[in-house]
Amino acid sequence: MDVAVFVGSLRREAFSGKVARALVELAPEPLRLEIVPIGQLPLYNQDHDDDGHPPDAYTVFRHRVKAADAVLFVTPEHNRSVPAALKNAIDVGSRPYGQSAWDGKAGAIVSISPGHIGGFGANHHLRQSLVRRSSIAVHLPQGGHQQGEPTCLLGAEASAIEERRIRMS
Amino acid sequence: MERNGMTAAQGSSDPPPLRILGIAGSLREGSYNRALLRAAQEGAPPGMEISVHDIAPIPFYNADVEARGDPEPVVAFKAAIRAAGGLLIATPEYNHGVPGVLKNALDWASRPHRASALDCKPVAIMGATAGRGSTFQAQAQLREALVYTGSCTLAQPELSLSRAGAVLDAAGRLTDSDTRVALRELLEAFAEWVQVIHSGEGGRYQARHARLTSDQEGRPRAS
Numbered sequence: 001m002d003v004a005v006f007v008g009s010l011r012r013e014a015f016s017g018k019v020a021r022a023l024v025e026l027a028p029e030p031l032r033l034e035i036v037p038i039g040q041l042p043l044y045n046q047d048h049d050d051d052g053h054p055p056d057a058y059t060v061f062r063h064r065v066k067a068a069d070a071v072l073f074v075t076p077e078h079n080r081s082v083p084a085a086l087k088n089a090i091d092v093g094s095r096p097y098g099q100s101a102w103d104g105k106a107g108a109i110v111s112i113s114p115g116h117i118g119g120f121g122a123n124h125h126l127r128q129s130l131v132r133r134s135s136i137a138v139h140l141p142q143g144g145h146q147q148g149e150p151t152c153l154l155g156a157e158a159s160a161i162e163e164r165r166i167r168m169s
Numbered sequence: 170m171e172r173n174g175m176t177a178a179q180g181s182s183d184p185p186p187l188r189i190l191g192i193a194g195s196l197r198e199g200s201y202n203r204a205l206l207r208a209a210q211e212g213a214p215p216g217m218e219i220s221v222h223d224i225a226p227i228p229f230y231n232a233d234v235e236a237r238g239d240p241e242p243v244v245a246f247k248a249a250i251r252a253a254g255g256l257l258i259a260t261p262e263y264n265h266g267v268p269g270v271l272k273n274a275l276d277w278a279s280r281p282h283r284a285s286a287l288d289c290k291p292v293a294i295m296g297a298t299a300g301r302g303s304t305f306q307a308q309a310q311l312r313e314a315l316v317y318t319g320s321c322t323l324a325q326p327e328l329s330l331s332r333a334g335a336v337l338d339a340a341g342r343l344t345d346s347d348t349r350v351a352l353r354e355l356l357e358a359f360a361e362w363v364q365v366i367h368s369g370e371g372g373r374y375q376a377r378h379a380r381l382t383s384d385q386e387g388r389p390r391a392s
Contacts, residue, residue: 008232013377039229043270044263045196078230078276080317081310085229088269121317125310129264 001030004068008086008101008122010039013113020074023110033072036064038089049096058092065093065101073126074110080121082129090129102130184216187360190253191221194260194271194296194307199341201297201333202259205352208343209295211256214357219257222249224274237282243277247286250278255291255363256320257356261298267314275289275311279318287318290367293359295324295352297330304329323362328355 005024009016017035024033039059048054064072074088082090093101109126111119191209193202203221210219226242234240239247250256260271279285294311296304308329315322328351330336338346343349 010229011233014232039231043196043225043228043229043273044268045225045270047197047199050197078272079279079314081272081314083230084269084273085231086269087231087263091263091269093340094264121313125266125313128306130267130311131265143346 001032001069002067003027003031003033004065005033005069005072005074006038006086006089007034007035008073008083010085014076014111015114016074016076019110019112022143023072023074037078038085041085041089044088044091044095046095058124061089062093062101065105068105070106070108071102071108072108072143074112074124075119076112077122078120081125082122086126087129088128180329186216186254187254187363189213189217189255189359189363191219191257191259192271193221194258194268196225196270199262201299201330201337201341203260204333204337204341204343205259205295205308205330206257207341208349208352209259209356210344212349212353212356214360215355219355219358220249220253222246222300224270227274227277230273230276230280235277239277246274247278250286250290254367255293255359256287257359258292258311260293260294260296260307260311261303262296262302265306267307267310269364271311272314275314275318282321285318287315287320289366291333291359291363292320292322293355293362295328295330295355297333299332299334301331303331304318308326321362321366322357323355326351326355326358328352334338 005020006013007017007020012016020035024035027033038061041061042055043046048058073086075083078084090102107128107130109123111123111126113119176298183337191206192207193200195202202366206219206221210221213219224246227246228234228240228242262270263269277289278287292315294308296306296308307328308327312322330348336348338344343352
């Protein structure tokens, strides 16, 4: 089962990137996780689609999402909401109108924060976008929602904790 | 000397102009939200001057990039916000939320946290959509984010323009008189709101808030 993974932070040492890479390693059969980059996508501009010449990066991204059986978002929170790069990827994937690449995908969200509320604002707002009409059925409403210090979860002990969380969900 | 978009009156009895910075959440050339901003510029109440800032050149927020110094479009955007008395946002709704384009500009402007260009900045929100629905979910998400940035967002009146194509002519000018009145009422309320925030109790709150949240060099205070 091909699961496309999207990481909300573009920072090289991002906690969300580390968690996503841990999830790639820990994913049980039949899940096969692959991180799909989003930082190269130009800011969404509908004129590109209306002109019939969307940037190659849009087209490649949309095809990748369409090919996936499921999608997984691993994200921090920026200003109590979804990081812009991730929202932009969702916006790009959802267009042109009526041809959303997200349609009918199973999806899950993992939100991460160095604080104690686990990025609930990002998780909540992301969920609002993903339930738009028939776009995505969020099958794991509490999936991997992390709390506490991500640094504590990323060492040797992290694997066990992550594994337990995945089994719980 | 300009501060908070208010130019000191120079021997004139006219009050200083209130400078408002407008940004649109859509990059489309024929964007209804850009059109709404143009209508706001044309219909601004006396004493209010609205300039529109293009957020398209702002790259994705990336803390690694920020650590090397703000890219030029970010420097320009932050300076424009600081020079303005208030920020007027016109947003469409993408996937029941704030467009990534707009969120990106605001995420950059929000840095550093609690000592940013958005801290205590008066903000007004409006939105337009081609469809029959509203932009209120995007507006609500925006309000939540602006709580976190410490901005002072005007609560009422709200303005969400549905079927925007029907009230704009081919040149993108707002033709509907009811909508023009609603826009004017929003801008008049915003002018009052900006005055409240920048003066009197609001000004004292700003000063106290700045002392509480920043050290002497304007850096955010560690909590």
